[in-house]
Amino acid sequence: MTLDTNKTIGIIGGGQLARMLSFAAFQFGYRIAIFEPEKNCPASQVTDQHFCASYKDEKALEEFAKSCDIVTFEFENIPVDAVKTIEKHVKIYPNPDALGHTQDRLSEKEFVRSLGLPCAPFYEINSLDDLEAAIKTNGLPAILKTRRFGYDGKGQFVIKNADEAAQAWNELGQNPCVLEGFVDFSFETSMILTRGQDGEILYFPNSQNIHKDGILRKSMVPSPLNFDQIEECKHIGRTIAEALKYVGTLTVEIFVGKHGLVVNEIAPRVHNSGHWTIEGCKTSQFEAHIRAICGLPLGSSSLMARGVEMENLLGDEILHAFKLAADGNVFVHIYGKKDIKPGRKMGHFTRLFG
Numbered sequence: 001m002t003l004d005t006n007k008t009i010g011i012i013g014g015g016q017l018a019r020m021l022s023f024a025a026f027q028f029g030y031r032i033a034i035f036e037p038e039k040n041c042p043a044s045q046v047t048d049q050h051f052c053a054s055y056k057d058e059k060a061l062e063e064f065a066k067s068c069d070i071v072t073f074e075f076e077n078i079p080v081d082a083v084k085t086i087e088k089h090v091k092i093y094p095n096p097d098a099l100g101h102t103q104d105r106l107s108e109k110e111f112v113r114s115l116g117l118p119c120a121p122f123y124e125i126n127s128l129d130d131l132e133a134a135i136k137t138n139g140l141p142a143i144l145k146t147r148r149f150g151y152d153g154k155g156q157f158v159i160k161n162a163d164e165a166a167q168a169w170n171e172l173g174q175n176p177c178v179l180e181g182f183v184d185f186s187f188e189t190s191m192i193l194t195r196g197q198d199g200e201i202l203y204f205p206n207s208q209n210i211h212k213d214g215i216l217r218k219s220m221v222p223s224p225l226n227f228d229q230i231e232e233c234k235h236i237g238r239t240i241a242e243a244l245k246y247v248g249t250l251t252v253e254i255f256v257g258k259h260g261l262v263v264n265e266i267a268p269r270v271h272n273s274g275h276w277t278i279e280g281c282k283t284s285q286f287e288a289h290i291r292a293i294c295g296l297p298l299g300s301s302s303l304m305a306r307g308v309e310m311e312n313l314l315g316d317e318i319l320h321a322f323k324l325a326a327d328g329n330v331f332v333h334i335y336g337k338k339d340i341k342p343g344r345k346m347g348h349f350t351r352l353f354g
């Protein structure tokens, strides 16, 4: 079904991803309403309807849902009850089942394994005893991760010696965790794809991602992947998207190592490692998402340059953003966040080469 222009797309969440989705939606004459508890968030500055309320506020959720023709989301940790309330009134894309598989790292790993896709060995950890037993089975190093609410490397502890087990368990708050075998990878790539309502898939070129202190610094295209590896990435992305009956943009983070590809994480949304597509591709990941959920043709992910690089502007790096704009091959994006905090994603810039 095609959504007519002038109709309203609801976005759950009001951060920079919602802001960039809004810009893409406006291009087609859609209106945007966001639901976001925080005032003056990056997306509220560019949208006319901001439902500013708690995710527990059923009345506000209902009002939001009733004012939208379709709803999408910019993050995966939306409380399940909020999704259920919204779903009673309006169709949500992508299928909210995707949230169930990605809010919890254990369910996510089990899902990936059930599809026959490669992932690191993992163990469910509910106690220090579980952790010690898993370390014995797996060996070290290994990485302990909280099952829920981890992002940008938060909620993780790399265990190198068995005597660090108690420290890791305590530092992660004795919360339910997964222990993952440590993957010796050469680099990380993102497989970003957009699946339409008719099942057609648009694959974006793979990026090579560089992290520092658990936070994405840079994404570069083209990646060093060879043809077979790219085909395998597409297979991984397609298998996940089809299993979820997914509509919209989906991201799979994949480790590339000596022993092949390993799925690290699934994000049921547009992704920081795909910001380069705004200027780097004919159709960006944001535009493709809007096209998919609105039933429009998906567009083209052809490159606009021979090489593209995106770098995040973290914390006070944003203070130099205007200087970067002096280079005509550089495209600066500032998210409009008032408070500068170390490591906070304040903006990014993309450089086109050749």
Ligand code: AMP
Pocket (backbone or CB within 6 Å): 120, 143, 150, 151, 152, 153, 154, 180, 181, 182, 183, 184, 188, 211, 214, 253, 264, 265
């Ligand atoms: P995540 O939050 O799971 O994306 O992890 C953040 C970063 O931690 C990744 O980009 C990797 O650099 C590192 N990491 C996560 N899991 C593993 C693993 N199983 N083996 C090695 N490094 C990992």
